[in-house]
Amino acid sequence: GAGVSQSPSNKVTEKGKDVELRCDPISGHTALYWYRQSLGQGLEFLIYFQGNSAPDKSGLPSDRFSAERTGGSVSTLTIQRTQQEDSAVYLCASSPDIHSGPPTDTQYFGPGTRLTVL
């Protein structure tokens, strides 16, 4: 079956521009996560969506970052006024939430979007 897909796979933008990154989770998965992977760093949690509940935004690094999830499926991560330090790989993951929820349910990751801010 189809896994988590992300688009675009690569994005090059100029400092100050806005970018949108898209994530299509596995069908039926109710939980969706965004992480950021900077060079030489582990994954940094950004935001978590679960069904219709209010998202956990505790990992967003600044108010330039926002995300939405429409219809409980596709998610878009938006970065406004991009800065060079935003350059990273942005990973999306989804989870079926069949057990007690996070963190025990396996997270299935997409291939990521590599963002380069010039």
Place this chain on the structure above:
Amino acid sequence: AQSVTQPDIHITVSEGASLELRCNYSYGATPYLFWYVQSPGQGLQLLLKYFSGDTLVQGIKGFEAEFKRSQSSFNLRKPSVHWSDAAEYFCAVGLTGANNLFFGTGTRLTVIP
């Protein structure tokens, strides 16, 4: 500070040799423990996980990991490495009450013929 530590940034092993990747955590309670692998251009794939019970867990691709409470460690092992195992390996921790996983910085594995 709470953290997940993977002390080895890069490891090189010969094909057929054994492998051990180290992971230590510093959290108050026993966390949920995971190992993920990331091949170039790919997303992370779960190798194995530990929640409770038998401290030696088996995963996919011939990997296993052992939880040692006294050492706060969850080291990943494989008895005989294949060239296709070359990848980045991440240890991760889940905590009750937290939605996300906490990841180590990763260990890059190179396999030489």
